[in-house]
Amino acid sequence: MTDISQKICLVGDFGVGKTSLIRRFVDRQFSDRYLSTVGVKISRRQVEVAEHPSNPLPGRNIQLLIWDLEGRSKFKGVAPSYLQGAKGVIIVSDLTRPETVRGVGDHIDLFHSVNAQGAVALALNKADLVADPAREAKSLLDPQQYRRAFATYLTSAKSGIHVDEIFEAIALKLLTQA
Amino acid sequence: MATDDQERRGFKGWRSRRQWAIATSAPEQRPETAPQDRPAAAPEETPAAADSAIDEATDAGLQVLQELLLGDRTATIDARLEQLREKQQELEHHYYDPKAVINWLAPLIDRVIHEKIRSSRDEMCQSLTPLIDELIYQRSREDRRAMSRALAEIVPAAIERCIADSPQTIAKALAPEVADAIRLQIELDREAIIDTLAPEMGRSIKRQIELERDSMVDALYPVIGNTIRKYMREVVRTINEKVSTALTAEGIGRKIRARVQGVSEAELILRESIDFEVMAALLIHKSSGLVMVEVQREDGHLLESEMFAGMLTAIGSFVRDCIAEPDAAVSDLNEIEYGESRILVEMTGYCYLATITRGDLPKAAIDQLRRTLQRLVLYYGREMEAFNGDRAALPPIIQQSLQNLVDSCNEMASKAKKPPGPPWLLVALLGGAAAVVMLSTLWGGWQAQRRSALLTAARGALADRPELAIYNLGARFEGGAIAVTGRVPQERLKTLAFDVAAAAIAAADGDRRVVNRIQAVRQPPDPVAAAAEVARLTAIFNEQPGTRIQARYQINPSAADSAAIGVVVLDGQTLQGKDLQTFERAYARIPGVGNLENRLRVVRPGTETRLYFGVGSPQPVAIDTRYKIDPVRRFLVANPAARLRIIGHSPADEPNGGDGLARDRAERVRAALIAEGIAPQRLAASGTSADPPQVSASDPQWTRRCVRFETVPPERPFP
Ligand SMILES: Nc1nc2c(ncn2[C@@H]2O[C@H](COP(=O)(O)OP(=O)(O)OP(=O)(O)O)[C@@H](O)[C@H]2O)c(=O)[nH]1
Ligand SMILES: [Mg+2]
Numbered sequence: 001m002t003d004i005s006q007k008i009c010l011v012g013d014f015g016v017g018k019t020s021l022i023r024r025f026v027d028r029q030f031s032d033r034y035l036s037t038v039g040v041k042i043s044r045r046q047v048e049v050a051e052h053p054s055n056p057l058p059g060r061n062i063q064l065l066i067w068d069l070e071g072r073s074k075f076k077g078v079a080p081s082y083l084q085g086a087k088g089v090i091i092v093s094d095l096t097r098p099e100t101v102r103g104v105g106d107h108i109d110l111f112h113s114v115n116a117q118g119a120v121a122l123a124l125n126k127a128d129l130v131a132d133p134a135r136e137a138k139s140l141l142d143p144q145q146y147r148r149a150f151a152t153y154l155t156s157a158k159s160g161i162h163v164d165e166i167f168e169a170i171a172l173k174l175l176t177q178a
Numbered sequence: 179m180a181t182d183d184q185e186r187r188g189f190k191g192w193r194s195r196r197q198w199a200i201a202t203s204a205p206e207q208r209p210e211t212a213p214q215d216r217p218a219a220a221p222e223e224t225p226a227a228a229d230s231a232i233d234e235a236t237d238a239g240l241q242v243l244q245e246l247l248l249g250d251r252t253a254t255i256d257a258r259l260e261q262l263r264e265k266q267q268e269l270e271h272h273y274y275d276p277k278a279v280i281n282w283l284a285p286l287i288d289r290v291i292h293e294k295i296r297s298s299r300d301e302m303c304q305s306l307t308p309l310i311d312e313l314i315y316q317r318s319r320e321d322r323r324a325m326s327r328a329l330a331e332i333v334p335a336a337i338e339r340c341i342a343d344s345p346q347t348i349a350k351a352l353a354p355e356v357a358d359a360i361r362l363q364i365e366l367d368r369e370a371i372i373d374t375l376a377p378e379m380g381r382s383i384k385r386q387i388e389l390e391r392d393s394m395v396d397a398l399y400p401v402i403g404n405t406i407r408k409y410m411r412e413v414v415r416t417i418n419e420k421v422s423t424a425l426t427a428e429g430i431g432r433k434i435r436a437r438v439q440g441v442s443e444a445e446l447i448l449r450e451s452i453d454f455e456v457m458a459a460l461l462i463h464k465s466s467g468l469v470m471v472e473v474q475r476e477d478g479h480l481l482e483s484e485m486f487a488g489m490l491t492a493i494g495s496f497v498r499d500c501i502a503e504p505d506a507a508v509s510d511l512n513e514i515e516y517g518e519s520r521i522l523v524e525m526t527g528y529c530y531l532a533t534i535t536r537g538d539l540p541k542a543a544i545d546q547l548r549r550t551l552q553r554l555v556l557y558y559g560r561e562m563e564a565f566n567g568d569r570a571a572l573p574p575i576i577q578q579s580l581q582n583l584v585d586s587c588n589e590m591a592s593k594a595k596k597p598p599g600p601p602w603l604l605v606a607l608l609g610g611a612a613a614v615v616m617l618s619t620l621w622g623g624w625q626a627q628r629r630s631a632l633l634t635a636a637r638g639a640l641a642d643r644p645e646l647a648i649y650n651l652g653a654r655f656e657g658g659a660i661a662v663t664g665r666v667p668q669e670r671l672k673t674l675a676f677d678v679a680a681a682a683i684a685a686a687d688g689d690r691r692v693v694n695r696i697q698a699v700r701q702p703p704d705p706v707a708a709a710a711e712v713a714r715l716t717a718i719f720n721e722q723p724g725t726r727i728q729a730r731y732q733i734n735p736s737a738a739d740s741a742a743i744g745v746v747v748l749d750g751q752t753l754q755g756k757d758l759q760t761f762e763r764a765y766a767r768i769p770g771v772g773n774l775e776n777r778l779r780v781v782r783p784g785t786e787t788r789l790y791f792g793v794g795s796p797q798p799v800a801i802d803t804r805y806k807i808d809p810v811r812r813f814l815v816a817n818p819a820a821r822l823r824i825i826g827h828s829p830a831d832e833p834n835g836g837d838g839l840a841r842d843r844a845e846r847v848r849a850a851l852i853a854e855g856i857a858p859q860r861l862a863a864s865g866t867s868a869d870p871p872q873v874s875a876s877d878p879q880w881t882r883r884c885v886r887f888e889t890v891p892p893e894r895p896f897p
Contacts, residue, residue, distance in 0.1 A: 005484060005567045007466040039496060042467075042488035065468060065488050081495040085466025087567075174567075 003046060003063040006174045007085050011078055011107050012092035013100040014071030017125040020157035021092060022068050025167050030158050040082055041068045047171040055175055062171045078107070080114050087177060088119040088170045091149070095130045101140040108148050119173045122149040123166055128156040454537030456587045457519070459547075459580050460487055461554075463565050464529050467491030470565055470572060473580045475588075481534070490514075490521065490532055524548060526555045528563045543587040550583045553706040578733040579706045632660060632686055639682035646675050651696065653679055659691035665698075672698040705733060708744050708770030715764055725752045727778060729765065745773045755780050788870070789847060791883040794834040796842035798885065803850065810887060811854045821890040824848050826865035829875070829882045840865025847885045862890075 010018040019037050023029055026043045043066045049055045067086065072078050083089070091107045093100040101124065108120055124141070127133040133154045146152060151169045153162040295302050318325040340347070458481050461471040467488040474480055493514075514521040522533040524547065531551050533539070539547075554576055555562070561572055636653035640646050640662075651664035662679040666672050676694040683690050709731040716729040727750035746765045752758065758778055766774055787806050789798040797803070814820060826844030828835040844863035852858050873881045 005468045040492040
């Protein structure tokens with residue numbers, strides 16, 4: 001049996017840690033250096049969910065094609081055409097920069113304008129830099145936006161916490177939708 | 179009019195009145211009112227004046243009166259009466275014959291309706307409105323053509339009006355169907371749609387593209403591809419002409435070689451510069467960039483196809499977003515070049531084909547690539563559109579066609595790369611050419627003219643035959659003889675082409691020897707075309723009554739011979755045994771079908787019927803007698819040669835059951851069929867206490883008490 005392939009995108013403001021999350025998930029590595037992404041970078045990793053009890057297609061794994069998109073900045077928005085065909089998106093924000101968490105709604109809007117049925121997961125990243133990340137998240141994240149996501153994780157690309165979890169969650173979600 | 183008083187008078191008086199009434203009314207005008215046994219209606223129709231005259235009379239008195247008044251006229255009246263009765267019977271009979279009734283009533287109805295409409299228009303509207311759609315529906319099912327003719331006159335006007343009134347509504351109503359309709363029509367009759375659409379094409383396409391670009395591109399792709407190819411053919415011809423006028427030293431050398439090898443110079447130029455190889459072909463889902471199908475050369479290092487496809491798609495998006503002019507309707511990436519390698523991109527609505535090559539692909543290969551993609555889109559467009567990341571859900575035939583494509587391109591490459599013949603050959607040929615030149619100078623201009631006239635005649639004849647014109651056929655001199663040259667896909671065409679050319683040459687010069695140098699090349703079968711042909715045949719066969727077959731075309735990748743790679747699996751049922759062979763032969767003739775798996779069954783309708791019985795009863799349950807005997811009778815009438823064995827079943831544990839009852843049951847059914855007009859010698863009855871096939875003691879008891887039928891082939895005696 002072949003894998004099922006699915007495209008997902010990582011979207012968010014610049015420097016929130018999209019590339020770092022992918023690098024952690026795919027290469028199991030982290031670097032403190034910041035190399036801003038230009039355009040798109042695509043990575044691939046198989047998620048082993050064949051035996052997972054909630055997998056609706058037992059015996060089949062999913063191959064994630066992960067599109068790392070250039071972060072949104074003052075000068076440039078996210079190009080919607082890169083979002084086409086993505087069944088899911090991880091919207092990344094930086095807990096140390098409140099404006100990035102407040103901007104989550106815009107990103108969801110954009111994604112849904114391209115893929116009305118797409119699944120949205122929220123990654124509130126750089127949790128290792130915040131004393132009480134859960135509390136911080138609660139105070140910054142609009143509950144309405146929180147409800148639009150099927151899952152929200154406090155992640156850290158540096159420590160690796162909840163990184164595999166968020167990717168696996170979206171993989172399973174896509175299998176149930178396919 | 180009947181009054182209370184009259185009604186109380188009873189039956190006796192009524193009979194006399196009836197006779198009177200008949201005699202005094204004009205029978206021809208009111209045949210419907212001739213009452214025979216409808217007492218309730220009679221008094222109404224009796225003239226009131228006559229009533230009072232008869233009131234005093236008794237039956238006997240009336241007789242006398244009649245005699246006195248009418249005398250021998252009674253006889254005429256009786257005859258009239260008889261006529262009337264007949265007429266009435268005829269009428270009654272017609273009640274049950276709708277056609278006759280219509281004929282009778284037709285002339286009246288118009289007038290009635292007219293009258294009614296004049297007097298109460300609204301009422302009429304109201305009562306007709308709910309029927310109208312039903313009427314139109316019924317009528318169009320009965321006679322499509324007549325209905326179309328009737329509607330054709332108003333529909334354009336109606337549509338025009340509708341467009342004028344609310345163009346948005348009509349656009350919205352039609353838009354979602356347009357792409358599908360076009361796709362279907364292209365399948366049915368490609369030329370017709372081109373003719374029809376051509377004048378309005380530009381505007382409507384633009385409109386539809388605005389609404390839904392992808393499905394439109396997909397629907398039109400097969401046509402557009404063809405049009406472009408037609409155009410390209412023109413271009414190549416122009417190049418050909420240019421080349422033939424360029425008389426350089428190298429050009430002349432090439433000219434000679436071209437003549438000798440029987441190919442066009444342009445082709446030769448192409449061949450000389452060819453060195454290419456297809457490394458991989460990927461069919462990529464357009465929006466997500468996921469790989470749907472991939473074929474890669476096994477020897478080369480493998481491409482990370484998923485990443486490659488993703489990046490290529492991203493680049494495509496980027497180009498479209500940033501570089502393409504914002505107003506251009508569709509502008510896509512066509513080719514990426516890096517060093518020796520090239521990526522050719524052929525777009526359709528929902529997917530695109532990326533071919534990674536080393537060196538330039540020749541035109542023939544690109545043609546084939548386009549053709550393959552066109553067919554895939556045409557036949558599997560829906561599956562491609564629905565692609566959700568699961569490659570296993572796509573028809574495997576797509577993979578196979580892509581593999582065939584890559585193989586045949588690379589075959590083309592390896593042929594092209596063959597080293598040129600040894601130089602002595604060229605020397606000899608040049609010598610030969612020189613000799614020809616010398617000879618022709620010696621023989622003088624008229625001779626040369628005569629020869630070229632012969633070639634022209636042969637070529638002209640070949641070009642005039644439509645089935646041959648599409649192949650690159652020609653004629654040339656070989657010594658004193660004329661050789662007919664070229665390549666065709668079939669042996670039959672080879673013979674045909676030769677005959678055509680030879681006849682033309684013989685007409686001009688009866689003594690000229692003609693040799694056949696045409697090659698019949700067997701082309702690798704195209705699985706997409708084969709699958710489509712299998713589907714087409716199946717649809718045709720299924721139009722026969724009683725035939726229900728499903729045919730699947732499968733690829734057997736392990737087949738040794740590429741011609742035998744396709745397998746057709748037949749399943750279903752048909753009426754006659756001889757159909758099996760007919761179907762088998764038809765499918766096996768399709769190019770690309772190597773093997774056939776026939777699971778067809780011959781099923782005769784009616785004979786699978788079973789009649790069931792109550793416990794201990796020899797008579798089938800009423801409902802079975804009513805509904806199951808007739809189909810069996812009809813089967814026997816439809817198949818006059820068929821004979822039936824009627825087998826009764828009664829399990830040993832049935833009360834009063836066993837072999838005897840089983841036999842009784844069969845005999846009853848046999849008798850019923852004979853009563854229906856079936857010849858007794860066609861029916862044999864027997865009984866058994868064994869269970870019928872597919873039934874056992876664990877099944878419901880009633881299924882064990884039955885009569886079933888077996889057909890007996892005509893040539894065999896009843897067992
Ligand atoms: N401490 C900490 N630093 C992080 C974490 N994730 C990312 N960083 C750092 O944040 C900076 C930006 O990270 P990137 O992953 O490049 O951010 P990005 O979202 O891809 O940025 P763009 O590509 O410009 O949109 C880098 O210096 C990372 O080392 C995290 O979880 N914890
Ligand atoms: Mg980045």
